[in-house]
Amino acid sequence: MATGRNHRPATRSRGIPEATVARLPLYLRALTALSERSVPTVSSEELASAAGVNSAKLRKDFSYLGSYGTRGVGYDVEYLVYQISRELGLTQDWPVVIVGIGNLGAALANYGGFASRGFRVAALIDADPSMTGKQVAGIPVQHVDDLESIVHTNGVSIGVITTPGGAAQQVCERLVGAGVTSILNFAPTVLQVPEGVDVRKVDLSIELQILAFHEQRKAAEDLSRRDEEGPRGVAVPEGGRGEQGGDGDIPAVMPA
Numbered sequence: 001m002a003t004g005r006n007h008r009p010a011t012r013s014r015g016i017p018e019a020t021v022a023r024l025p026l027y028l029r030a031l032t033a034l035s036e037r038s039v040p041t042v043s044s045e046e047l048a049s050a051a052g053v054n055s056a057k058l059r060k061d062f063s064y065l066g067s068y069g070t071r072g073v074g075y076d077v078e079y080l081v082y083q084i085s086r087e088l089g090l091t092q093d094w095p096v097v098i099v100g101i102g103n104l105g106a107a108l109a110n111y112g113g114f115a116s117r118g119f120r121v122a123a124l125i126d127a128d129p130s131m132t133g134k135q136v137a138g139i140p141v142q143h144v145d146d147l148e149s150i151v152h153t154n155g156v157s158i159g160v161i162t163t164p165g166g167a168a169q170q171v172c173e174r175l176v177g178a179g180v181t182s183i184l185n186f187a188p189t190v191l192q193v194p195e196g197v198d199v200r201k202v203d204l205s206i207e208l209q210i211l212a213f214h215e216q217r218k219a220a221e222d223l224s225r226r227d228e229e230g231p232r233g234v235a236v237p238e239g240g241r242g243e244q245g246g247d248g249d250i251p252a253v254m255p256a
């Protein structure tokens, strides 16, 4: 079976900025929800709001797909679902292998949302011999010794790494050596890969830090609004901004 590189649409995606590509899944999620409710058309404003994106940006993004919508009618939901799915390469089946079937790997294997988006968990791999043959999400765990043959047999081009950080680089190299060209890395390791291999790193703690940043900003805004409100607002001691021990209901958030 061909690898992901061969599957990739050769020229279409090249003209699309990475930032637009990153927003396509957001549009697709919003459009899929509309499609499930049998909504036939959607305006750019409605869709932008559902996807959490600014509508001018959305129109610009869709222009890269050659989709301009119809004035007064909006965009055809089903056609846009098809267009975005095609652009993201989701109109075909992508066999995925997960390496490291501990807490996270097992949770991902059990997540039903991949299959409905075109990603089939084809194989599960772990280094622990006591795991070999065990069923996780109805799939038998295979030993990491057989990684290369598992990748070949299943025509895998996307690998998910959920091993401890110390094992991730070696697992990555073996996956790439076996023909995997896209890696989704959950391990806390910056992977070194040869040219032509795409790596996406997922780090929930970074997402939490970003939320902490916003929380901090909200708290500061709240405080300055109270300052402006004067005597009717809650009194804040001089220099007390952001400190603990002031108002009980003002969250004290550490800098991100």
Ligand SMILES: NC(=O)c1ccc[n+]([C@@H]2O[C@H](COP(=O)([O-])OP(=O)(O)OC[C@H]3O[C@@H](n4cnc5c(N)ncnc54)[C@H](O)[C@@H]3O)[C@@H](O)[C@H]2O)c1
Pocket: 099, 100, 101, 102, 103, 104, 105, 125, 126, 127, 128, 144, 162, 163, 164, 165, 167, 171, 185, 186, 187, 188, 202, 203, 204, 205
């Ligand atoms: N990115 C995130 O947001 C996020 C969140 C949680 C955990 N993690 C990371 O995900 C990884 C897994 O976490 P977990 O809680 O599932 O750990 P875990 O210890 O439960 O599971 C790790 C699994 O990897 C296997 N393993 C170890 N070395 C291997 C190798 N060389 N090849 C194949 N399998 C191997 C182990 O046998 C074990 O089953 C860790 O690196 C953790 O830091 C990331």
